[in-house]
Amino acid sequence: MKVIHKNAIKTIVFCVLLLGALFHFWNPWTSLRVDVRPREGGPIQEQIFAKTANLIGLYPDVPFHIKEAVAHRLAQNTCVCKADEKTFKVPLLNQFFPPVWAQNLQKAFLGNHPDPEGVKRHRTQEYDKFKIRSSSPADVLIVAEANNPLQxxxxxxxxxxLKTIIIPGLALKQNKRSNYLVNLTAELGTFDxxxxxxxxxxxxxxxxxxxLSxxxxxxLNQQLQFVTYTSIVFHPKTADSVQFATxxxxxxxxxxxxxxxxxxxxNSGHSRDYNITALVTIATKTFLRYDKLKDLIDSIREYYPSITIVIADDNEHPQPVTGPHIEHYIMPFGKGWFAGRNLAVSQVTTKYVLWVDDDFIFTANTKLEKMVDxxxxxxxxxxxxxxxxxTGYAATFRHTISVEKGGTEGDCLHIRLGYHHVIEGFPNCVVADAVINxxxxxxxxxxxxxxxxxxxxxxxxxxxxxxLGLLHIGSCSDVIINHASKIVLPWRKTDEQKAYEKFRYSVQSNLSDEIFYFKYRMKCSTSQ
Structure with missing residues (x-):
């Protein structure tokens, strides 16, 4: 009897362990563990690089002649920031033809830094991580060989x-033989x-x-029309390199x-004409200039009485700004210019947002309809x-921005006055990389x-x-807003004006140099 009892206990324990194991392996909530750490290309990408390198420049014995008129336009490793040489002085020459100035950002930022080598190492590490994180097999150059029987x-x-698709367009174009064979290889997915x-x-x-053979x-070609690919490693945005071979x-x-x-x-509503109130919100940031802000609001209401105005305010002693269609948001004292922009834009619910300074004045030439159009x-x-x-002068502050690839020390940033080209159908508008405020x-x-x-x-x-690379930017010279006069005699400046200038023109240490050197990874810049 005791023997039977012991055997029964052993059987029960065994069944419990077996059920536990089955539950663990069959549990629908048990998922495959995958490595989602940033990583560089795998073996297939290495083969792509090697194959591409072999395909490019295969004729070293064939002479050639460089066409200078074209060659100088090719991108080269010429990351150099050089200022214009000083010439003889001509009155007003710099105003009409601003010279190019250059800055060594490495020297400007690291010159007085207590640990320049540590900062350089840190920047290099962060840049390496960024390259791995942002790279994609979809960016790799692939050269298709001529007369390749693979389609x-x-x-x-x-x-x-984690979804499945049929891979379109696979086929084999080969002369008659006794057997045909193809294979496909992937890294982040499976085939069926x-x-x-x-x-x-x-x-x-x-x-x-x-x-498949x-x-x-x-x-075989009919079978290739049914080949599927299934993503098996979750990633919200990446790419898989597939090798197709015979x-x-x-x-x-x-x-x-x-x-x-x-x-x-x-959803701005359906209208034959542009409903500016439904399409646009005006955003601004104010600090120590409530008188200017009032003038701005009054001028807006003259032309757009029901448009929403969002105001970000970081005054130490905020004053109420009230009225219909006005949203006034109070920030911590002196929080700052760009923080105020973020706050104001974050509260916009319309398709477009118009940014203005708090000392601008709307006029009959401030046609928001043209911008919307x-x-x-x-x-x-x-x-x-x-x-x-x-003075009557209307500024557009049109600039082009370009980056030249450099080496381990960083890239070169070049900022120039001007624009890229005129926009067809809008003769007063051009494409640029930066515009006025x-x-x-x-x-x-x-x-x-x-x-x-x-x-x-x-x-x-x-x-x-x-x-840069995210925004497609234009500039139209026929949409004009006025700037309140800045001409004030020193002895007539108010306490608010003096306080504003103290904050506005205070030195920001070398923050700008840090942003350009570390955040943008630039070694130098030139500007005009």
Whole structure:
């Protein structure tokens, strides 16, 4: 009896352990562990690099002649920041033709730093991490060899994370032989077939490497139409390098992996004409200039009585700013210029936001409809206008920005007066990289770029440098806003004006140098 009892206990314990093991391995909530750390390219990318290197420059014995007129336009490793040489002085020459000045950012920022080598190492480490994090197999150059019997999609294949697609366009174009064979290899996904074709043998279904073979080429090509790819490593935005090969030939293509882009649409109502109130919010930041702010609001109401005005205020002793369609947000004292921009833009609920300074004045020439029109009819994300001073001069502050790739010390930033080209259909508008402090932009794009809150006293071009490659920018000289007069005799300045100038023009240590040297990883810059 005792023996039977002991055997029963052993059986029960064994069953419990077995059920526990089965539950662990069959538990639907138990997921595959994957390495989501940033990583550089795998073996397939290494093969791509090697193959591309072998395909480029295969004819060292064939002489050639450089065409200088074209060669000088090619991108070269010429990351040098050089200022214009000083020439003889001519009155007003610099005003009409500003010289190019240069700055060594490494010297400016690291010159008085207590640990310059430590900062350089830290910047290098952060840059290496950034390159790994932001790189994608979709950015790798792939050269398709001539007369390759493999047919494959070179671009345009996309799959959502952990989803399955049929790979379009796969085929083999080969002369008659007794047996045909192809294989595919991936790193972040597996292959299978959505249907089978008689006479085609498949090895490796559900794995990262699959082989398909058969004696009839037509049957093999029919089978290739059903090859599927399944993403098995979750990543919201990446790409997989796929190798497609047959005897003596191999090709590479990328499959983009990522969520579909969710549109950010604004319901501004349907109207034949532009409803500015429904489409645009005016945003500004104020500090110690309530008199100027009142003049701005009064001028806006003269032309746009119901448009919403968002005000970010970091005064020490804030005063109430009231009225219809006004949103007044109080910030900590002296929080700063770009922090105020972030706050104001964050509260906008319309499709577009117009940025103005608190000492601007709307006039009959401040036609917001023109700005909306060009944004609605083009691919521009942001369009600037012109600011007219009391002298009558209207400034647009149009600049182009470019970056030349440098070495381990950093890149070169070049800022120049001017623009890229005139916009067809809008003769008073051009494409540029930076514009004046009076601009209208798509709200979602401006939030995407954002404003560095460390720039508390001064900052402007930094926003456009942050937006380089993200913002498509225009500038229209026929949309004009007035600038309140800055001409005040010293003995007539108020206490508020003196306090404002003290804050506005206070030295920000070497913050700007740090941003350009460390954040942007520039070694030098030139500007005009």
């Amino acid at each position: 494959y999609p070179s671009q345009g294949v996309e799959v959502q994370p 077939v959505a249907a089978t074709v008689e006479g085609v043998f498949i090895k490796g279904g559900g794995e990262k490497h699959i082989t 058969g004696s009839r080429l037509s049957a 005897e003596g030939h191999q090709a590479f293509f990328t499959i983009k992996i990522g969520h579909r882009t969710i549109p950010n649409l604004y 060009i944004l609605e009819r083009t691919t521009l994300d942001l369009v600037g206008g012109a600011v007219r001073e009391v 009076f601009f209208m932009g798509r709200t979602d794009k401006m939030r995407q770029v954002g404003f560095d809150p460390r720039l508390s006293r001064r900052g402007h071009l930094e926003f456009f440098i942050d937006g």
